[in-house]
Amino acid sequence: MQAVRSDLRTPADANLALAEALDSAPVSRFHHRAVVISGVGFFTDAYDLFVIGTVASLVATQWHLSTAQTSWVSGAAVLGAFFGAVVLGRLADIVGRKKVYVLVAAIMILGALASAASPNFVFLVVARFVLGLGIGGDYPVSAVLMSEYSNRADRGRLVGMVFSMQALGLIVGPLVALGLVESGVGNQVTWRLLLALGAIPAAGVVLLRSRMPESPRFQAAVLGQHAKAASELAQFSGGVVAADIVAFPADRANGDRTQGAAAATAPGGVVRARLGLGDLVRNRRLLTLLVGTAGSWFLFDYAYYGNTLSLPAILKGVDPGAGTAAKLVLSLAMFVVFAVPGYALAVWRMDRIGHRRLQLLGFAAMAVAFCLLAAVPVLTSSIGAFVAVFGVSYFFVEFGPNTTTFVLPSEVFPVSARTTGHGIAAGVGKLGAFLGVFLVPTLQSAFGLRGMLGIATVFAVVGLLVTLTLPEAAGRGLEELSAEPEKRADGGSPPGRDQVRHRSLVAS
Numbered sequence: 418m419q420a421v422r423s424d425l426r427t428p429a430d431a432n433l434a435l436a437e438a439l440d441s442a443p444v445s446r447f448h449h450r451a452v453v454i455s456g457v458g459f460f461t462d463a464y465d466l467f468v469i470g471t472v473a474s475l476v477a478t479q480w481h482l483s484t485a486q487t488s489w490v491s492g493a494a495v496l497g498a499f500f501g502a503v504v505l506g507r508l509a510d511i512v513g514r515k516k517v518y519v520l521v522a523a524i525m526i527l528g529a530l531a532s533a534a535s536p537n538f539v540f541l542v543v544a545r546f547v548l549g550l551g552i553g554g555d556y557p558v559s560a561v562l563m564s565e566y567s568n569r570a571d572r573g574r575l576v577g578m579v580f581s582m583q584a585l586g587l588i589v590g591p592l593v594a595l596g597l598v599e600s601g602v603g604n605q606v607t608w609r610l611l612l613a614l615g616a617i618p619a620a621g622v623v624l625l626r627s628r629m630p631e632s633p634r635f636q637a638a639v640l641g642q643h644a645k646a647a648s649e650l651a652q653f654s655g656g657v658v659a660a661d662i663v664a665f666p667a668d669r670a671n672g673d674r675t676q677g678a679a680a681a682t683a684p685g686g687v688v689r690a691r692l693g694l695g696d697l698v699r700n701r702r703l704l705t706l707l708v709g710t711a712g713s714w715f716l717f718d719y720a721y722y723g724n725t726l727s728l729p730a731i732l733k734g735v736d737p738g739a740g741t742a743a744k745l746v747l748s749l750a751m752f753v754v755f756a757v758p759g760y761a762l763a764v765w766r767m768d769r770i771g772h773r774r775l776q777l778l779g780f781a782a783m784a785v786a787f788c789l790l791a792a793v794p795v796l797t798s799s800i801g802a803f804v805a806v807f808g809v810s811y812f813f814v815e816f817g818p819n820t821t822t823f824v825l826p827s828e829v830f831p832v833s834a835r836t837t838g839h840g841i842a843a844g845v846g847k848l849g850a851f852l853g854v855f856l857v858p859t860l861q862s863a864f865g866l867r868g869m870l871g872i873a874t875v876f877a878v879v880g881l882l883v884t885l886t887l888p889e890a891a892g893r894g895l896e897e898l899s900a901e902p903e904k905r906a907d908g909g910s911p912p913g914r915d916q917v918r919h920r921s922l923v924a925s
Contacts (some may be wrong), residue, residue, distance in 0.1 A: 463586025497549020505554030506840015743889010759815025
């Protein structure tokens, strides 16, 4: 059990001490409970986003939709996720992670149920957009909360475990769709049930999320509630992280208000200020991080979501005689054989390999696989050969950028702008996914399957290059890694790596 000394002289010392207690804590039931509660959101995300391919094909027949209308059914939630990630990510840096954490689950429930009850095309698109708002908002809040709860050595694994719940959604979605398609209940009942079932997991975690504590790093460093953060953390972790921190005058003056520590002054004249949207653009280092995280996520999501949501159409291009059930079986086989092992290996080895290094590896393997499919005609004329090579790309999607583009933005930004930065990165990523949903079918019609995969190759290569702008995050503390752009009264530089470690006052 970690115990933080109570003879800390300033709020800045307490911030660093609390952070070091978190960084040094062993992985425990506290962390695993947080992973499950956060991960349910990503199960819902995967289920809701990936059953829509089947739903879109069914409603297109029932409502006689055009190709453009069908793309809107598939893409509305992804577009909503763009706005949800950006807006709700920023909101979580203003009002706190916990409040937004509960809000996004409620939005997902509303969106899923409204989608299932849709009487027409327009209503369905609007309902799916609302669902997307909740899905998008869940990205920055779940990732950052888990990152800020985590220790230094296992942070990538723990945040990756949250995201890997998506793998379960990838399996359950096709299984449920296959069961309903084969049950004979009828297409109209099938697509409505598929959408309604997405509300169940989100409903199951609303109460659990409301009982989780606010992020201790955010509560101490931004809200100035050091003693409260330490107390709630000790209670929620069952004493695994026990922080005996005194209440500074700022804590007592602020009480439960949220404006406190923004003006806390540390030794040496350091003034910690809440960072705004403008700071992410004006500060060169933060802008580079934003471009690196958002750019790589955009490039990846274009290829990933475009190919995955269009997978039934892609498989039809390879095997025109395949029916709905056959395409569902092939999709499910690809997820089970290739995607799930990729998720598992990423979670297991990420902190050893390195978060940035793993992203580079994944982009490189995707580029090779897509290039082979585009350049070798026999690979797209045989369903077995296509599934094998496309499946390898799926493995490296999960053992690579699908996991790391989620993890890295939760680590590299300062605490007062962490969900903002992650939200922008996730939102821009979803914008890439939205474009992929519309462009992949169009490109496949214009240039053929191989031409479309050639374009995906270019996106993977550029994603690899953009990733080079990011720092390696594995094994480094959040406070050290983010190197907060603090403003010194004396015009000096913010504390460096050695200073951060020296000022971390922890007693075992």
